[in-house]
Amino acid sequence: MTTPLLKATGLNLRFGAIPALVDVAIDVAAGEVVAIVGESGSGKTTLLRVLSGMMAPDAGDVLWLGQDVLAMGEAARRRLMRTEWGYVHQNPRDGLRLGVSAGGNVGERLMAVGARHYGNIRAEALSWLAKVEIDASRIDDLPRTFSGGMQQRLQIARTLVTHPKLVFMDEPTGGLDVSVQARLLDLIRSLSRELGLSVLIVTHDIAAARLLADRILVMRRGQVVEQGLTDRVLDDPQHPYTQLLVSSVLAA
Amino acid sequence: MTITVVPPAPSTLEGYNFAYLDEATKRMIRRALLKAVAIPGHQIPFGAREMPLPYGWGTGGIQVTASILGPTDTLKVIDQGADDTTNAISIRRFFTRVAGVATTEHTAEATVVQTRHRIPERTLREDQIIVYQVPQPEPLFRLEPRRMETKRLHALADYGLMHVRLYEDIARLGHIAKAYDYPVMVNRRYLMSPSPIPAFDNPKMHRMPALQLFGAGREKRIYAIPPYTEVRSLDFEDHPFRPIRAPHACALCGSRDTYLDEVITDDAGGRLFVCSDTDFCAERQADSAKEAAE
């Protein structure tokens, strides 16, 4: 068994009287898609923020390839965030520069890591727009003229252009039409397969988690109440809360 | 730069300390300057004082000049390359009255040159100091409005954003459109605004023998480039930085390698191009007149 890329243990965090994380442990291996599901306020997004070093827990460790993420300086963490990691925000407006063209958005990470050849940056941007199914003719348009689904695909292109090893995704299909969601799910899955990418995805969409994730963690009130193989957790749920969650999903 | 309190010369105003600022303030500014020289291109905050002229008229540059001026210095002040504009004359007179220093319009004679929007055409020497007036010291100002975030970006040398701006220019216009205040990397570490000088002047900053000091009064920042420091204009490998000037010869001195101002001469579209550096242009005209006479 290979050592996990990301490994967190004993994570605890309270917001005043509210427990946001209670003894959470999680690890993500190379090429693995892991989903964190649970209702709003269950601590999913908080966990994602702690794991990505954006928020410090009260206790616990987060290790990236054996390195202590929480002890890392900001410079090292930012470097990680624009090289080996990526973060896809629920609202693409949080992850994009709306006043910068689509090509500039995709190219920014390349330039941040030292790309200085305009032609190459543009070629790379075009190839990524094609991968996320955005027409090449839109490369110089501002993202604010894009639909929500296109903005989200652009955010994914912008995140993946530097070939990160692990991408954190916070409700990437939230707020999108169902038809657009399917297209995005397909895209995330095929890209993660193609690139051997690890994905840690937070979602309250059980159906999306089933289609995307190898493993799943069910969170409730800051605790991981159940975890395991995705189809087993969803088809043979053990914890009462998971049973409730699964039985509440509308079958299509 | 070693100066002590000197009694004002007879022609100067009574009741003011030498060069207007009190010695404690000068010391504070000199400390900021030393720090700025030690970290080339890095913006140092300083306690800018109220000056007897409005912000935007060069209060930052004046305070820097006041702090480094000694009684034996010779001061030249230019605005847009010219010694005879209102602002340049006002500042020169200000220092004549509060410091009693000699002033000049000749670049070669000056020990301190305070400037707005230009670097003199004549190459500056090791025994000269150039002081730039800076309206906005933050090169990332228009790209990232949060001051805390720009400080962080500088600390981490995270300058992808600036390149995005240049990328956008090329994507939209086919070339980098920034014609003045063109961002530079100082000593391969800090991204720096050269103040609103034309991009044409950027190469003059590179390995300049003179000390370059920058003062922003309203923004309360000082920064510096020590002599012979590497200063590179940002660009792309396939879109290299190109200093641009109007493709004409100076109508007065005939120069083809200096920065030109466009002057409208009548209401019928008549115009001519003349050197923006008035001292340099006058020298060339005098030289050619001499040659013609001989």
Place this chain on the structure above:
Amino acid sequence: MSAALRTEGLGKAFTLHLQGGTHIPVLGGVDLAVHAGECVALWGPSGAGKSTLMRCLYGNYGAGAGRIMLRHRGADLDLATADPRQVIEVRRETLGYVSQFLRVIPRVATRDIVAEPLMARGMARDEALDRANALLRRLNLPERLHGLPPATFSGGEQQRVNLARGFAPFYPVLLLDEPTASLDAANRAVVLDLIREAKAAGAAIIGIFHDAEVREAVADRLFDVLPQQDAA
């Protein structure tokens, strides 16, 4: 030689927390062994737990008791206690499952669905797609459908997509849950051939076949699955 798949005292019960903790035992003391090249048909009345047993064998349901020993990478692995990553690896290399239902991401083309497990094993995309197309053709799925997502296909067509996906890679252990339920005679014959070929290649097959004709054609023996007494 040890069995390709062997269960020892396998048991499974469900606790329905939403129904006041109702406890439903479904399987108990199941001892099943299947060898390479052998096809075993699960046999028993409806509701006896045949599908539950299949799902336990695939790891889709967690085993409540006992062991599920599987030959994987030349050694015996207990699926009942394997961690999720091992189960995923087993499913990629050793254990195939053709269920009655097709569950896929919308919008993905049929041939990609079939080629996916091949590519997961490292086969080049072109080769995997060729193999997928060939198998779909063999199952009489018209070429014009290969590029379409199967969401709008008929039940029989979807089942053939499922079969193609299950038979495209060679799995040493293959689980078939009603593989011919919605197929016509011609396609049933194709499936029978596929099963025979897999057996000949050394696959151990466990199936649920309601169709007596199919069962008799491919099953070497029956394995009785008996209903558990309600113990709640």
